[in-house]
Amino acid sequence: MLRRGVRNARVAGIGTLIVAAATVQLAPLAARADAFTDYGLVGTFDLPAAAKFDVLADGRLVTVVGTSLYAETAVGARTFTSLGVLPGASFPGGAFGGPAFVRVAPDGTRVAIGNNGGSTWSEYRVGVFNLADLSGTWFNVPHYDAAWIDNRHLALTAGAWGAPSVVTALDTLAPAPEPTNPVLVENIGGGIRDGRRLKPFNSYVLMDRRGELVGAYRKNHVTVLERDYFRKGTSRPIFMLCGVRVAVGICADCARGELLDEYGRRGADLVLMPHAWDADPILRTGRIAAWRSVAHMV
Secondary structure: OOOOOOOOOOOOOOOEEEEEEOOOOOOOOOOOHHHHOOOEEEEEEEOOOOOOEEEOOOOOEEEEEOOEEEEEOOOOOOOEEEEEEOOOOOOOOOOOOOOOEEEEOOOOOEEEEEOOOHHHOOOOOEEEEEOOOOOEEEEOOOOOEEEEOOOOEEEEEEEOOOOOEEEEEEEOOOOOOOOOOOEEEEEEOOOOOOOOOOOOEOEEEEEOOOOOEEEEEEOOOOOOOOOOOOEOOOOOOOEEEOOEEEEEOOHHHHHOHHHHHHHHHOOOOEEEOOOOOOOOOEOOOOOEOOOOOHHHHO
16 A cells, blocks of 8 residues: 555556555665565556645645646545645646646645646746645746755756756745745756867766766767757766666667667666656747657657
């Protein structure tokens, strides 16, 4: 059953939650595939057609469907009831639409919801609402994802396409719509400069437990939307990290099975697949990309 302790459970496929249980015993310095022999499917059940969920303080699931907030009727009940319509809510549609995130505050009294750019994909707002009566307000702040720092401050990741990202701290008790939202971390680039005046690579950097650079993987499969900003990498290194042979694939790399096949043939123990997969971006023509599939995106 899905209860306390799985606060960050995510949905694999819109509309269905897959619940699994695992007993994992880690080696002192390495986590390998054979450590997960007890991992298995417990069961599945249908959920409202939405992509973002969180867990209330009592263990019930909470989600957004359309512009309404829904909560599980009881822990493990597998049925949902509407808590009401979110005042002033607007979300983009399509397969990658809906809210950017749903985050319940640590004390369980409020919920923060990112509007994912709204129906136009361009007006970014974060709503903070009391769960008791859905009273609250919207703040004009950019966002990708969020996590509560405490019961007042919400950490937000944000940034422009092709530019470095930042982490901000939204004061959810500040006056709306223009709140206090200072930058905590800036210039999050995700790459390594090589000294040449060329387009950068989309890179993933690995560090060991001492903070020493192990190496960097450069994304091989750059999508059509990224080609104005990034050039593709051609190498496919396997890194030794804490005694484990680690490989990397970034976002759309997952659409090319031959990359993973190669890693398997070369004896990789673990493949890291960092993603920024949320909503269709808006193309330069003003049209939403509307990817039909991962292969179409690539």
